[in-house]
Amino acid sequence: MIREQVAVFREARPEPPLWWVRFEVSVPPAAGRFMLADLAGPVRIPLFAAAIDPTGFAIMAPPGHPATHLLPGARVAMLGPLGKGFRIENQQRLLVITEAGRLPPLLPLLTSTATTTLVVEAATRARLPSLHRIPPTVELHTITHDGSAGHTGTLEQLLDADSPVRESLRWADCACFSCEPARYPALARSVRRARMHPSADFAQALIEVTMPCGAGACEVCRIQTRSGERRACSDGPVFDLLELDTDG
Amino acid sequence: MIREQVAVFREARPEPPLWWVRFEVSVPPAAGRFMLADLAGPVRIPLFAAAIDPTGFAIMAPPGHPATHLLPGARVAMLGPLGKGFRIENQQRLLVITEAGRLPPLLPLLTSTATTTLVVEAATRARLPSLHRIPPTVELHTITHDGSAGHTGTLEQLLDADSPVRESLRWADCACFSCEPARYPALARSVRRARMHPSADFAQALIEVTMPCGAGACEVCRIQTRSGERRACSDGPVFDLLELDTDG
Amino acid sequence: MIELAPKHKYGLPIQHPVMPAAGVFGFGNEYHDLIDETVLGAVVTNPVSLHARKAARGPRFMTHGDHFLVHTGLPNPGLKRVLKEHRATWARRSLPTIVHLIATTPPEVAQAAQLLSGIQGVAGLELGLDDGAEVEAACAFLEAAREGHHPILVRIPFGDIYPLAEALAECGADALTLTAPPRARLPLAPDTEHDTEGLLLAKGRLYGPALMPLLLHQLARWIPRLAVPVVACGGITTTDAARACLELGAAAVQIDAVMWKRPNLLTEIAKELSNE
Amino acid sequence: MIELAPKHKYGLPIQHPVMPAAGVFGFGNEYHDLIDETVLGAVVTNPVSLHARKAARGPRFMTHGDHFLVHTGLPNPGLKRVLKEHRATWARRSLPTIVHLIATTPPEVAQAAQLLSGIQGVAGLELGLDDGAEVEAACAFLEAAREGHHPILVRIPFGDIYPLAEALAECGADALTLTAPPRARLPLAPDTEHDTEGLLLAKGRLYGPALMPLLLHQLARWIPRLAVPVVACGGITTTDAARACLELGAAAVQIDAVMWKRPNLLTEIAKELSNE
Numbered sequence A, B: 001m002i003r004e005q006v007a008v009f010r011e012a013r014p015e016p017p018l019w020w021v022r023f024e025v026s027v028p029p030a031a032g033r034f035m036l037a038d039l040a041g042p043v044r045i046p047l048f049a050a051a052i053d054p055t056g057f058a059i060m061a062p063p064g065h066p067a068t069h070l071l072p073g074a075r076v077a078m079l080g081p082l083g084k085g086f087r088i089e090n091q092q093r094l095l096v097i098t099e100a101g102r103l104p105p106l107l108p109l110l111t112s113t114a115t116t117t118l119v120v121e122a123a124t125r126a127r128l129p130s131l132h133r134i135p136p137t138v139e140l141h142t143i144t145h146d147g148s149a150g151h152t153g154t155l156e157q158l159l160d161a162d163s164p165v166r167e168s169l170r171w172a173d174c175a176c177f178s179c180e181p182a183r184y185p186a187l188a189r190s191v192r193r194a195r196m197h198p199s200a201d202f203a204q205a206l207i208e209v210t211m212p213c214g215a216g217a218c219e220v221c222r223i224q225t226r227s228g229e230r231r232a233c234s235d236g237p238v239f240d241l242l243e244l245d246t247d248g
Numbered sequence C, D: 001m002i003e004l005a006p007k008h009k010y011g012l013p014i015q016h017p018v019m020p021a022a023g024v025f026g027f028g029n030e031y032h033d034l035i036d037e038t039v040l041g042a043v044v045t046n047p048v049s050l051h052a053r054k055a056a057r058g059p060r061f062m063t064h065g066d067h068f069l070v071h072t073g074l075p076n077p078g079l080k081r082v083l084k085e086h087r088a089t090w091a092r093r094s095l096p097t098i099v100h101l102i103a104t105t106p107p108e109v110a111q112a113a114q115l116l117s118g119i120q121g122v123a124g125l126e127l128g129l130d131d132g133a134e135v136e137a138a139c140a141f142l143e144a145a146r147e148g149h150h151p152i153l154v155r156i157p158f159g160d161i162y163p164l165a166e167a168l169a170e171c172g173a174d175a176l177t178l179t180a181p182p183r184a185r186l187p188l189a190p191d192t193e194h195d196t197e198g199l200l201l202a203k204g205r206l207y208g209p210a211l212m213p214l215l216l217h218q219l220a221r222w223i224p225r226l227a228v229p230v231v232a233c234g235g236i237t238t239t240d241a242a243r244a245c246l247e248l249g250a251a252a253v254q255i256d257a258v259m260w261k262r263p264n265l266l267t268e269i270a271k272e273l274s275n276e
Ligand SMILES: Cc1cc2nc3c(=O)[nH]c(=O)nc-3n(C[C@H](O)[C@H](O)[C@H](O)COP(=O)(O)OP(=O)(O)OC[C@H]3O[C@@H](n4cnc5c(N)ncnc54)[C@H](O)[C@@H]3O)c2cc1C
Pocket: C073, C130, C131, C132, C133, C134, C135, C159, C160, C161, C162, C163, D162, D221, D222
């Protein structure tokens, strides 16, 4: 069952290396859910909220994204909110783990009422996101592959080693991931090694794949899970991370 | 031999029912010649000057024309000036005859040093162009099909009847036409009836057809003349009107 | 009333000449809240096979200007599962459901057609052939599909109208869908890992507005010599284009992947045509 | 050095793999001031016939999004007049000129090929077939073209690769151009006077970016089974696309009507490929 909404474009301003683009809409998408917007191109484009407020939402988009070319007041046809987002109700200690470039759709999680720890991984210091969108109450761990900031190594290495990152996974009530989907099987195994019996949805992972229809019709967004193929657009795009461990 | 120029878009402002759009360019097109501009769409678009000045030219374009969507300072690749324009050097008494909607490319003729008479035909008064682009020195005759302004009838009728329009054709040194191309054979015959032995190029007619290449390569712009097929883009788009009397 | 299967004992009457193409509308009522189905002639389901099929590996979607390539591998959970999940929707629907059957093997197609025979709401089958199918093979698939009692539409691959259309009409197809989208390939960005054949090319079927003028040419050429109704499919995105198909003699039109961008287009075109 | 006619006694060697397609570059040096011809492999002329041909009546050009239809009727002043006006340009040119010959009738083609035999600068002929040509007719045209002494490329219609490509390679074509643009039709605005068949449809050949992925598919399918060089043509607008054609085994590429919008693209692609 799909809702259609008309969003109004309000502003786009550079927030290097991205743009901050805000829309007004009656029902904005919660963290991990998305809108399919009729912007440029032959199919709609999924928009994940980087910030949600009572009158709308904002995305963070790369330069050149069609949302950055709108004129103020432009009306944009959107389908949604679509999909299943992060399920973090009643969680006390939230852990958010992300590659630097994939942080924006997780930003709304950082303003939840829970005690939150954020782990951000980047190749090098210059790739780390600017800190001003991260609330001061959030405990921040950074990881760089070259050691130019924070912990040295990869997410997998730090989750498997005796590190504060692994420690935060031990203590969390819920861990939300946003990484390149090919890494999830390995990350799922790291989670298993750190937590003896993780409950269902203890670890949740956002999968960003192409979603042309958002309606479960086109079958482009199929992904493999332990219990068979699922559609990112309607069964996800947030999945139980352990379900994504298809290698194991 | 084709020149390539980069034009700079300077302004677009509404001049109902058209828009006035000005470009800066080193070599602007003379009256009846054109530029092929790389705007929207899969082929270039011919632009005829409605005004020419030392630093550029202006066109008058309908609302929605891609030139009205440019941002100030936009650089537009243009080929040209292309084609053969109006040949009015050393003419004392110039007569300009046009359908109301086809007046803009003839506007530069009205500011020539010659004594100029302008005949504009429209279906009804509301379709006549605003007068402010017509210099006060120009003698103006209007024709409306319904008689709501000026002479009543069609151009052909007035050229064939004993009318001031026919009179101006009798006295002119040169007559420049801009009409629906299908009318030219009949108009050529009217000219022959009004003038005993019109010289070559006494009557000149602008033919506006689709010109995708402007280079004589695509053969889309072919038109029939008394001496065989010619290309509007390179043999025209201004032709000797009497050459267009292919029915006779 | 439009009869899509005039030679079939039960026929396949539809009230309106517009329907979604196979693969764009899902199996059930995914678009229920957006689309007023009552202005449509029928609903064509996503492609289904007797047994479950998995999604294709490698790139499944790639844009190219206004066009795009889709390569899904026709994944589906198999006919039994689809029936379990969606037969209630088909039974409730006030208009015919046409089930699109993938031509995997003739025995599987025959079994699927039989399974579908008693299903309420299903008024016909559309058989989807692979590209380059030979005439005898295609006719064998058609034979198999006819082992159920439904009228059969055969969806002809874009490049195979010439060998297949007349032959299938003669072998007993009740109607033909012209056409499935053409096969195409696109260069992949050099850093892509998925590389289908040593070369960096994505494979798939091409969708987009350029298909429409190609379709109109084929309809003009082929409809006059086909003795069965033709359902037009390919790049139709305007009422003008849909009307042109009907004026060329098509009995109905299918709206394809443009639906994902403009879900309302399907009913807009249907309404505009029915007001004429 | 690329040999386009390895089986021909004189051959048709070209230095670079990029050239304009027939019908986009004119007969002579229309683009002289814009285009550095020295980076090209050859220049293909506009289509020419023995006798003059007039332009088609009715609409000749129509856009459809990023695509357009062209229907000119292949007007040209006849070979003798073309020779008179352009042979000096061909003789002066430092690279081969390939004359595109319209397959009107075999005797006319034979006479045209003979007339072209002694002409300086002309290194080969490209024979343009009509759509739906039968194999025997196509081979008869090829025979006729071979009555001159030039190597013959045959340009295959988009829809006819299957019956024609292998047959013509066997009948002695030195190379094949894959493909001419496809036939297509578009609804005309209802007020248009030109109405080709009671219905408001414009006819023509379709040009635009969607042809490229369709071309790549055909090249991947057909080049492996063709024993002669293939020149790729259709919707190539980027160096990536040109490179993909070459990697699929094409000997050269032709750039088509995109040239009218971006005349420099021809040499840009040529230069980028030659720097690799
Ligand atoms: C009687 C006859 C009539 C013909 N008519 C035409 C015609 O009108 N037009 C025309 O263009 N060709 C026609 N052909 C040619 C025919 O289509 C091809 O030669 C045939 O499709 C083989 O394709 P391919 O192996 O070259 O390439 P591809 O199409 O790349 O296929 C490679 C192989 O993989 C299989 N395959 C491809 N895609 C998939 C997929 N998604 N899933 C599973 N398997 C797949 C194919 O079946 C094939 O075996 C005809 C052939 C015959 C025998």
